[in-house]
Amino acid sequence: MQKATFISDALQLSSQSFIYAVHQQLALLYPDQGLLQTQDCDFDVSAFEQAGLCSSQTHDHPHPQSVYTWARGVEDGVVRVLENAWQTITWDGQSFELVLLSWMAYGSAMSMRWLIGSSQAAVEAFFSAVCTWNTEIRDEIMVFEEGSWDKSQELFYAIKNTSLDNLILPGTLKDDIVRDLQRFFAAQSTYAQYNIAWKRGIILVGPPGNGKTHMIKGLLNILPYPCLYGKSFDAQYSTNNANIRDVFDRARRSAPCILVLEDLDSLIDENNRAYFLNEVDGFTTNHGIVMLASTNHPERIDPAIMNRPSRFDRKYYFGLPEHPERLAYIQQWSAALHSATQLSAAGMEQAAAATAGFSYAYLKELFVSALMAWINTHDQQSMDSIIVEQAHILQEQALASDEDGDEEYEDE
Secondary structure, eight states: OOGGGHHHHHTTSOTTTHHHHHHHHHHHHSTTSEEEEEOOTTOOHHHHHHTTSOEEEEOSSSOOEEEEEEOTTSGGGEEEEEEEEEEEEEETTEEEEEEEEEEEETTEEEEEEEEEESSHHHHHHHHHHHHHHHHSOSSSEEEEETTEEEEEHHHHHHHHTOOSTTOOOSTTHHHHHHHHHHHHHHTHHHHHHTTOOOOEEEEEESSTTSSHHHHHHHHHHHSOSOEEEEOOOOOSSSOHHHHHHHHHHHHHHHOSEEEEEOSHHHHOOTTTHHHHHHHHHSSSOOTTEEEEEEESOGGGSOHHHHSSTTTSOEEEEOOOOOHHHHHHHHHHHHHTSOGGGOOOHHHHHHHHHHTTTOOHHHHHHHHHHHHHHHHHHTTTSOHHHHHHHHHHHHHHHHHHHHHHTOOOOOOO
């Protein structure tokens, strides 16, 4: 293969011999240089370059092929991704050749990259630098979904905007959870002194809409440790077991860290349970990892996960708010409203009494629906009477939903 027609020549090869033939041809073109082949998603040279850590030049020959997509939140909405190209990369005073190839095989989109440099040590050093930088967690949260890790700035900023100050929970529940995690992270040397495994599993349990998600985001905001978010173990081109291994491998490399497993009952089933348990407390250490999980349905989780020590050894229950918590939540909401729509002291007491059985999510919906009703009827009714009336309407809707088997609103 000639360099000018390398990509088109390569893509005409059969899928059975494609990867080996390309590697062989590159070795012939650069017999005295280092050659590295990778599919690793952490070898994202484009992101490395955007951070100003290297520079690239895309050659006109062989012809470069890009795929364009449009995305909200991106400047001009245009996202350009090179799929087939030959580039020269400059990093740390050195030059590298980078070949990017993409093709279809067995109905799946495939891609591979080959890096060529002055020596094997040089290409491995550049590969390591790019992967290390891409796996560092900065102003983002690492989210695992569809078999790979992605950085989510959106989730990061949602967490940064979440405060525990406005989370209303009964008694000392909120402080107990915060204190538990703060003491764990501060006690590393004590765990080591007494030869105790420095790991922790915490699970928040209770019906939806009662603050579990708010609690998790608030904790992540105040605790200065990296967060990994396991959103799903399902993927089209990889198994649950492989994905579980990937999640825990990344957590071990990021420790001390917090591994969030929200809606644990939807993540673990009878097919992947044994593998999950092996990763949690098998032969591999999980030193410095806090598993922070939640579930609306603890009865769906195998007792071997829920009830055995060393897995989830702390369980905190988030039940429906009682009258004092409902009143405090209503007072908090009312204080944040325009003075014309605020409730009187008597109105807040009436609203708290009328909302027995409401979750916090239902109480939030109560205020939204009451404000909408107030816009139409405020010249005829006071906000006090409107909110009680809307509470009765929501009670009836909740009963109807229960009869149809529908679930309540999700966590805030």
